[in-house]
Amino acid sequence: MHDARKAGSLTEQEAKAELERLAETLLRADAAYHGEDAPLVSDADYDSLKRRNAEIEAQFPHLKRADSPSDTVGAAPSERFGKVTHAQRMMSLSNAFDDAEITEFDQRVRKYLGVPSGAPLRYTAEPKIDGLSLSLRYENGALVQAATRGDGAVGENVTANARTIKDIPENLTGAPDILEVRGEVYMSHADFTALNARQSDAGAKTFANPRNAAAGSLRQLDAAVTASRPLRFFAYAWGELSAPLAGTQFEAIAKLNALGFSTNPLTALCDGPDDLVAHYAQIEQQRASLAYDIDGVVYKVDDLELQRRLGYRSTTPRWAIAHKFPAELAWTRLEAIEINVGRTGALSPVARLSPVTVGGVVVSNATLHNEDYIAGRGGDGSPIRGGKDIRIGDWVQVYRAGDVIPKISDLDLGKRPDNAKPFSFPTLCPECGSDAIREDGDAVRRCSGGLVCPSQAVEKLKHFVSRAAFDIEGLGAKQIEMFHADDQLPVQTPADIFTLEARDRNNLTKLANREGWGDLSARNLFAAIEQCRTVPLARLIFALGIRHVGEVAARDLARHFGSWEALVDAVDTAAPAAACELQADAAEAAERQLATSEGRRARIKPVRDAVWGELDAPALAAWRDLIGIDGIGATVAVSLVTSFQQKAERASIDRLVEELTIEDAAPPMSGNSPVAGKTVVFTGTLDKMTRAEAKARAEALGAKVSGSVSARTDILVAGPGAGSKAAKAAELGVETMDEDAWLALIGGA
Template sequence: MTQTDKKIADRVQALRDQIHRHNYLYYVLDQPEVSDAEYDRLFDDLASLEKQFPELVTTDSPTQRVGAPPLEEFQTIRHSLPMLSLGKSTSEPEFQDFHRRVLELSRVDKVSYVVEPKFDGLAVEVAYTKGLFTLGATRGDGTVGEEVTLNLKTVRSIPLRLRGKEVPGRIEVRGEVIMNKEDFAKLNRDRENAGEPLFANPRNAAAGSVRQLDSKVTAARPLTMFAHGTGLVSGKDLTNHWDTLAYLKQLGFKVSEHIELCTSIEQVKSYYEKTLTLRDQLPYEIDGVVIKVNDFELQRRLGEISRSPRWAVAWKFPAQQEHTVVKDIIVSVGRTGALTPVALLEPVRVAGVEVSRATLHNEDEVRKKDIRIGDTVVIQRAGDVIPEVVKVIGTKRTGSERPFIMPNLCPVCSSKVERPQGEAVHRCTGLACPAQIKEHLAHFASKGAMDIDGLGYKFLEQMVDKGIIQDQADLYVLNKEDLMKMDRMGDK
């Protein structure tokens, strides 16, 4: 290597080191030291040098985060150690039962727990060999997951190489990929403006972003990973969970600041109550707290059952509830012709998501809860996902509320509506009902069926409304003239 070549190689390495450091400061510690413009200049300098001297490109270079050519399909990968799912407690007595079982099975009088937020995201595992990121996978069924190495390389809070001089020969780090509430709201605004379907919640957005065959799509999404444990580790003796989290932080991973080491169940309960109060103030979604026996030897003695560890539990938060007003009750028609009453609500934020409508399921459910147009109601997101009306606040009634009446005719095609004997749902009898056609086509094009890329619901809806298609077969005879009739379509 000539002196000039060595200077260039040293410059490239120095740029890599600087960018890795700034990524760590910004994405892990939230303590940036340089402006975005200065960071971009460093990144552009590195990209320019690597373009001129491609032999200097390394797998851990920051330029390798931008995404790679799309894959045809994901490969599956078997985890070295199973990624277990957690058992759940939904009340203090249930947590007390968990604690009692831990003491009985381990035959000890006292146990320490590490408690941490339960992130609502996608569980993943990232593996490192000699300090370099080599493999990434989703949890999958706990035994086998999907390999998403290229996608996880684009997540800036996941180090491409571990920090520090003493790194293990191999380490598998487990964590949760999430999307912050503000980033989720912006992503959905952008998708709405582009006529694309919206994500239901930040968890779905994070999972959908990681499970992309095109890693460039993942790279464009604002994702973060919080590390919360390890799988297989060689070259480092870890004896408890608390020290493991500190070690992961030392290696350059983002670890929650809201973790505590508790030596009594009273401290665990206090942490739960404090975190529940803190929930709405956090920039990301959590749906409970995770409680783990701290000592690894004790964990091994306790073991697992039905793919869940006996040494850990998720103490779930109750569903968040809010009050709002039922502005109207409309009826939607599904692909089987089922008519579903839907409450249109005064928009209200519930568990970090704006809710403006909620399914009422069927006429019997509306009557059972006596939900009327104009009522003030309590709503929650069932499982912190699906909005539902819990009950009516009867004391708020003024006498102007109007009962809901199930229509006799389909609101879309005016065909007769019938309620089959023994069923709770009413159905449209029209065979050519546009609402049913749209839902049929949306199901046909969905990922679970034909997986037709780019054929979203709004696009299908427009084609049906314009009379371009009426059934699945029409999709296969579309021509340029048909597509030119669509909004935002034109020659390139």
């Protein structure tokens, strides 16, 4: 369930703004759900936001952000536990919400594999358990390690806790020498009710739902606490293996069961999308009577060789999909609408609700997206919710599917108070009083105060010390708020963090003398800050909080440039080109009202040609190099360059860098692969594999796959029908080969 307005009705500027809002919201949600067991958004809300993000990216693929939620899995592991690097990445699943999407999934699989419609293609279908993902590593039959999913690449070491779960065997007979079993830790409804009763009787914290109870119990520092909690485990997958379990998914699950693991008895073999949907309906009917929570059904291609061929996208397998259940609904009163100001200045409205229980969870907040959503219209003026606006005092319908913060889906005008007035969205920032401006085509109103706005400054600092950024132990959001407001030891910019100890020595009112602090806690904080003076390049780039530059983009930039000095030199050199891009965008915006896209292009092209024609060669080359990085487009590049060219922002960055030792990014490695670190472009028709399969294989071997040929291209793989890219490669002297030569090159890798 999501906005009635379709992605296709958005303008390009509206799409950019919507993708930014979605990225910020989903990043916070991932960190809270996976890292803190304290969800900020409901499952339904989260799924809706992710689906909305995917719809817009499909309509505007060139606007896909480097930190797109489509490319993220989980959240960074907690520092409370030791870290475990997964031998094989723990992936997420793409979602489907109706029967038609299951048919589309089957069609995509067949197209990728070249399996014609009507030919046999079997799937497994299994309930999607609402719990915490866990990976168990066995060596020579003995359990040696247990780790949470974390961010997919690195998880938390919870071995001692996992050993207390009765469903997890300590030793296996007949297992491969190396076996990583993956599954879900969960808590039954009856055990959850009994646990909450014991917690309440003891005056301890109660849990919102079984998923939170299971996650919080497994992630205890004291294994004895975990042992006292009634945790269960379903096995449904595997990671690293020294020998195959079986030839099919269904047989492999049976093998895990034979080894002593609990597997879900509702897992079934299905012969196509119709069978899958029928099994989904059967499980949905049983849902209320099951002893545990599920939030959908997972479908997987049964043949493991076909799974291998299908491979993975950046974060999800092509051979699996989760068919989610519909959201749960409830009605309640809207008590207030509050406006929060984020680190980019976005004014985000939040509904404060009379607490209501939805599916066993008490919720009291909901997202209201933006002023158009409150007013009952889309960004183009078309009505949503039948044009009904949302007012304080309204009786509103909210929905969720497993956690806390819901979304308002409808309202009852018959119960609207007589004195309810239309909500007047602020045009001044509620934090600093600066003008809150909504640019043409932007769905979000933003504070223009910049660093003057305390909310933006504080939010940027919170981002700077967040887990994926500098992650300074003892310096979290609450401490940042304290230091930002402190008269004696203020922290206004990131560089101020690294001068805290020196300023404390010269301060009459030392930190150790403050309420809530002591000598030991102050020393620990200063030591933690000192430890973070040495920082990997990618973390530094992400920590700067530059709009559109998320974790993925930061890693891409670090990998490409290698050092801070090289990045800064490239950004400074490309600055005139970024200004040209902004001028061209302005010209396009001015012509947006013309009747046809052809007319716009005809009017804009001379403007673009004139603007770009004034650039010198180094600026143009630096710009092309920057936007040519896989995953970095013009939107990210303009944001990056513009941020570095702002005087106050640049001065803040320069002061910070003076305090740090920045580690260069390691060059990409992929064993003995002959194409590791090379940039490859595919063009024309490929006969022996699909384009998607070729790209996935190249990336798995450590190559960078680009969509355009440039001076940095190492190899062009050209099939029949190759056109301008082949000509460009010949002009630049790029090595060009056909598909057979490419397969021969990588065949032994």
